[in-house]
Amino acid sequence: MSNAEERAGQGTTGSLAHRVPDLGALELLLAVARLGSLGGAARELGITQPAASSRIRSMERQLGVALVDRSPRGSRLTDAGALVTDWARRIVEAAEAFDAGAQALRVRRDSRLRVAASMTIAEYLLPGWLLALRAQRPDTAVSLHAGNSTVVAERLLSDEADLGFVEGLSVPAGLDSAVIAHDRLIVVTAPGHPWARRRGALQASELAATPLILREKGSGTRQVLDAALGGLARPLIELSSTTAVKAAAVSGAGPAVLSELAVGEELAMRRLVRVPVEGAALARDLRAVWPTGHRPTGPARDLLSLTRG
Numbered sequence: 001m002s003n004a005e006e007r008a009g010q011g012t013t014g015s016l017a018h019r020v021p022d023l024g025a026l027e028l029l030l031a032v033a034r035l036g037s038l039g040g041a042a043r044e045l046g047i048t049q050p051a052a053s054s055r056i057r058s059m060e061r062q063l064g065v066a067l068v069d070r071s072p073r074g075s076r077l078t079d080a081g082a083l084v085t086d087w088a089r090r091i092v093e094a095a096e097a098f099d100a101g102a103q104a105l106r107v108r109r110d111s112r113l114r115v116a117a118s119m120t121i122a123e124y125l126l127p128g129w130l131l132a133l134r135a136q137r138p139d140t141a142v143s144l145h146a147g148n149s150t151v152v153a154e155r156l157l158s159d160e161a162d163l164g165f166v167e168g169l170s171v172p173a174g175l176d177s178a179v180i181a182h183d184r185l186i187v188v189t190a191p192g193h194p195w196a197r198r199r200g201a202l203q204a205s206e207l208a209a210t211p212l213i214l215r216e217k218g219s220g221t222r223q224v225l226d227a228a229l230g231g232l233a234r235p236l237i238e239l240s241s242t243t244a245v246k247a248a249a250v251s252g253a254g255p256a257v258l259s260e261l262a263v264g265e266e267l268a269m270r271r272l273v274r275v276p277v278e279g280a281a282l283a284r285d286l287r288a289v290w291p292t293g294h295r296p297t298g299p300a301r302d303l304l305s306l307t308r309g
Helices: 003-010 023-035 038-045 049-063 079-110 119-124 126-136 149-157 204-209 220-229 242-250 264-268 298-308
Strands: 068-071 074-077 112-117 141-146 163-166 175-189 213-215 237-239 256-259 273-275 283-291
Touching: 023 038, 023 049, 023 074, 023 079, 038 049, 049 068, 074 079, 112 119, 112 126, 112 149, 112 298, 119 126, 119 141, 119 163, 119 242, 126 141, 126 298, 149 163, 149 175, 149 283, 163 175, 163 298, 175 220, 175 298, 204 220, 213 220, 213 242, 213 256, 220 256, 237 242, 242 256, 283 298
Parallel strands: 112 141, 112 163, 213 237
Antiparallel strands: 068 074, 163 283, 175 256, 175 273, 175 283
C-alpha cells in the first residue's frame, strides 16, 4: 500500500465523532457564512472572538482544509468552506429535527403518570403526594391503580405502570427500590372485644393462633404479619382492602392487624382499641419500586422526590 493510500485509509477509520466537527462548530461556520464576520458570529452565539477563531482553526485541522479567509474587512468562506457549509446546514437541520422529536417524546412522557400502589399507601399517603405533584405539574394526568404488592410488581413488569409503591418485607424480583417511609402494624379490636379489656400485652403465640380479619394473600400487610408470627391461623375473614378490614373490625366482627397509618382516627374516636403485643416485630419499610435498571424520570422522578420530602 502506498503512503497516499495509507493516509486515505486512516481518514476513514475510528469513531465518526472524531472525524466530524461537533454541532457547535458547524453552527459557528453557518453564522460566519450568514454574517460575513467572525466577530459577529461569535456575538450571536454568545462566545468570545478568540474562542470562535480557535474553534474554526480546530475544525480546519480536523478536516484538513481551510474554511475561512480572514482579513481586516471581514471573513469569507473559501471554496472548500462554502461546500462544507452546505453539508453543515443539512446536519444542523437534521439535528433540529432530532431535537424537536426528542422534545415531543418528553412532552408525551410528561403528559401522564401511571402509578400502582399497595392499599395502605394508596389510601393514606399517596393522596397528599399527588396533590403536591399536581402543584408542580398541573398538566400531567395521573392514573392510580391500587392493589396488593404482588399486583403492583406485575403492573410494573408488564409496563402498565411507571412507578409503584409496596409494603412487603422484600423487593419483588425484577424491581429496584428505595425506602420512602416506615410503618408499624398494630392489633386493633372494637371496644367490646375481650382483648380491649385485658390488662397485659397479647403474646405473639396467642395472636398467631387466633383467627383474624386479614388482607388477602399477596398483600404486604399479610406478608409482614405471617413472617413476624411464623404462621397464621385460618383467617376469620379475608378481605381485599385496608378500608374493608377496618370496617369489619369496627363492626365487632373480630380483631384485625392494620397499619398504624390507617387507624389514627378510629383510635382517637374510640371506635377501635389498640391491643399491645409482645414477641413480634411488626415494623416494616414502605418502598417505591420500579423495573430494574430503569430509574424513574419525568413525573415519576418528581413524585419519588416528593415522597422523600
